[in-house]
Amino acid sequence: MTASLPASAADLLMVGPLLPELVADLESRYRVHRLWEAQDKAALLREHGAAIRGIATSGRFGATKELIDALPALEGIFSFGVGYDTIDIAAAKARNVVVTNTPGVLDACVADTALALMLAVSRRIAEADRFVRAGRWPTEGFGLGSRMTGKRCGIVGLGNIGLQIARRAQAFDMEILYTNRKQRPDAPEGYRYCPDILELAAQCDFLVLAVPGGGATRHMVNAQVLDALGPDGWLINIARGTVVDEAALVAALQNKRIAGAGLDVFEHEPATPPELNAMDNVVMLPHIASGTHETRRAMADLMRANLDSWFREGQVHTRVV
Ligand code: 8YV
Secondary structure (H helix, E strand, O other), X not given: OOOOOOOOOOXXXXXXXXXXHHHHHHHHHXXXXXXXXXXXXXXXXXXXXXXXXXXXXXXXXXXXXXXHHOOOOOOEEEEEOOOOOOEOHHHHHHOOOEXXXXXXXXXXXXXXXXXXXXXXXXXXXXXXXXXXXXXXXXXXXXXXXXXXXXXXXXXXXXXXXXXXXXXXXXXXXXXXXXXXXXXXXXXXXXXXXXXXXXXXXXXXXXXXXXXXXXXXHOOOEOHHHHHHHOOOOEEEEOOOHHHEOHHHHHHHHHOOOOOEEEEOOOOEOOEOOHHHHHOOOEEEOOOOOOOOHXXXXXXXXXXXXXXXXXXXXXXOOOEOO
8 A cells, every 4th residue: 555645636537437446545645536427527627627637547438639638737647457549649648648557467367368268158158057047958958069178279469468368278288379560589489470360360269369459450350360260260359349340250150150259348348249149159248357356456556556656756657658
């Protein structure tokens, strides 16, 4: 726990509701303005905008150029989460506003979720649970799943999270293939590099997305990639919904051009494509990959450390820009 700052240390604009413990702690030490609760957001910004020195946000709530430009005294944007694709980084840079995120502390739980989805879709875990609950076991056979052990795991984006997914997949005797902006010379021995996603999709059984969101990766998984993955291949997405052309994914699933999908993220969250609801070969989660008590606490601690160091010493721990 950090030493307390004077309550008047700084005015913060909180864009959306963050972890309740974090909100309570920040409110005890900063003047926090709750943007999401304001009936008239423009009026809140008119009244307090000139005093606001920090934005507290997350990947979900982001920070637009319009918001950044409405805050003349803004010094920093402090985000709860590793992904910052919804924060206008160019606008922050142009204003010399520091941006921080919470890398590292969530890698393990996000990787755990990727493996959970891989097992869930290949072994039909969620579907089997529904089968038992519906009382169908006594009278019907459930049928078989597909083996995960020993299959080929194709990771898109071998960053910290990708590496943790690979390590876990190796425990299932899986072969590791990956694509990345460039080949990683430090990748563990035996990891096979594919220069492009099409080749990777064609050669793996599970295509696991672990790249950042944003313009550079938008719709990286399109109809062509899904066709390369093929009718025995599974798509797993714990990255960002924008990485997948969701309409193309729905079409590929409807036409059985891929085996199924395990999705923690969607293109228009919290909306999910209604066509997927009836598909037993699809497992959908409400963006919970980092959602454990332990990890969310660690994310809150890191975000708080960034905020406090900035307003005390003008320094931060995990800077994006
Ligand atoms: C969180 C995330 O769900 O870290 C990220 O980029 O997407 C997740 O860990 C999110 O930031 C909190 O709302």
